[in-house]
Amino acid sequence: MWRLSLLLSVSLLLSGCQTTADGSLPASELKVISGPAASAIAGDMAARLAEQIGPGGKTAFLPDRGPPEIASALEAALKGWGYTIVSDERDPKTAKPVKLGWSVDEIDGQVLARIWTPTIALGRTYILTMAGAEPASPLSVLRRN
Secondary structure: OHHHHHHHHHHHHHHOOOOOOOOOOOOOOOOOOOHHHHHHHHHHHHHHHHHHHOOOOOEEEOOOOOOHHHHHHHHHHHHHOOOEEEOOOOOOOOOOOEEOEEEEEEEOOEEEEEEEOOOEEEEEEEEEOOOOEEEOOOOEEEEOO
């Protein structure tokens, strides 16, 4: 009987853990982020990505995930760093694009922004301000082999 109770307890704990097919966490419901805050977050994350993988000259596939104001701000920020953004990963007119994933979630009153490629993942939390957003944590960098 105690084994059944243990099994049910473990099952309940693990049932809260979810990932999507590409390994990312499912997007949570996010409060509306203002245009200046979305631009500040997207600009900072695009700059940090360019520091890690090199600026410009690359084609990136950026899937639509999450709030449209952040998606358009991130696309504009990446274009500002010289990246070409495509909406179809299999576009025959472009070289094989770098696949980018991104998410923005609210956690404990702060905004957690993440951007990743197959070889690197970046994350940082932000505090929303009247003027936009400010980093609230150091940049987290994960390199994959």
